[in-house]
Amino acid sequence: MKKAYITMMLCAVLLMACATSPTGRHQLMLVSEDSAIAASKEAYVEMLKPYAQKGKIDNDPALLKRVDEITGRLIAQAIKMRPETQKWDWSIKIIDDPEVVNAWAMAGGKMALYTGLIDKIKPTDDELAQVLGHEISHALAKHSAEKMSVAMASSIGVLAVGVAADNKGLALGGAALAAALAVEKPNSRAAESEADRIGIELAAKAGYDPRAAITLWQKMAKVGGQGPPQFLSTHPSPANREKKLAEYVPEMMPYYEQKGARPVYKLQSN
Numbered sequence: 282m283k284k285a286y287i288t289m290m291l292c293a294v295l296l297m298a299c300a301t302s303p304t305g306r307h308q309l310m311l312v313s314e315d316s317a318i319a320a321s322k323e324a325y326v327e328m329l330k331p332y333a334q335k336g337k338i339d340n341d342p343a344l345l346k347r348v349d350e351i352t353g354r355l356i357a358q359a360i361k362m363r364p365e366t367q368k369w370d371w372s373i374k375i376i377d378d379p380e381v382v383n384a385w386a387m388a389g390g391k392m393a394l395y396t397g398l399i400d401k402i403k404p405t406d407d408e409l410a411q412v413l414g415h416e417i418s419h420a421l422a423k424h425s426a427e428k429m430s431v432a433m434a435s436s437i438g439v440l441a442v443g444v445a446a447d448n449k450g451l452a453l454g455g456a457a458l459a460a461a462l463a464v465e466k467p468n469s470r471a472a473e474s475e476a477d478r479i480g481i482e483l484a485a486k487a488g489y490d491p492r493a494a495i496t497l498w499q500k501m502a503k504v505g506g507q508g509p510p511q512f513l514s515t516h517p518s519p520a521n522r523e524k525k526l527a528e529y530v531p532e533m534m535p536y537y538e539q540k541g542a543r544p545v546y547k548l549q550s551n
């Protein structure tokens with residue numbers, strides 16, 4: 282409630298900076314989506330560089346084929362939902378880190394998936410489609426631009442950005458640095474609910490079983506090891522997540538059960 286109030290107040294002060302999300306929620310938008318996309322493009326290259334230098338971008342052909350097929354089917358549906366995203370430079374990279382159970386998406390459809398999520402969750406294709414559909418939904422609903430805006434709006438955030446810059450050695454400044462840090466910041470629970478709702482629909486329309494959304498989060502909660510998976514800390518649980526997802530299932534089943542092949546967006550292989 283308090284957070285919503287602060288957002289409303291900030292929106293009132295910064296009249297120009299307000300937007301409305303697909304589910305009708307007020308969003309603080311100091312950063313336009315176009316600048317968030319440009320900043321994310323720069324941040325993405327810089328964030329992947331250390332992995333590429335260490336040979337840690339996974340090129341296993343079977344895994345790449347599987348991830349590209351699922352992602353391509355989801356993106357085709359995302360473009361139907363928001364046609365202007367056709368011009369986005371969509372991309373997904375698999376980062377070889379068996380300890381990191383995570384995936385993320387930046388503004389403009391720049392995504393990453395860590396091998397730890399594959400190794401530890403052992404998702405079925407239907408479950409992996411829920412992860413990636415959820416991530417794509419964060420980008421579709423402009424959540425990364427929103428997170429960047431919140432960080433830049435508070436002086437503490439600006440200070441934190443400076444400190445993090447010293448610690449991370451990322452050759453990024455300003456908006457690009459905010460974009461890089463945004464993937465590590467937790468989404469709000471309201472943003473999580475939106476991504477759950479949009480994600481399950483994208484996945485069902487792409488031909489993936491909506492019931493897998495429930496088993497995915499169950500598996501995620503059961504992952505052991507040192508602390509909870511990174512994915513859970515950046516994707517906090519909205520109230521009654523599993524119950525709400527289960528309520529969406531009947532509405533999603535007809536999309537899933539539709540006959541015929543689903544369109545696949547062709548991802549660039551670079």
Ligand SMILES: [Zn+2]
Nearest residue numbers: 468473476516
């Ligand atoms: Zn999320």
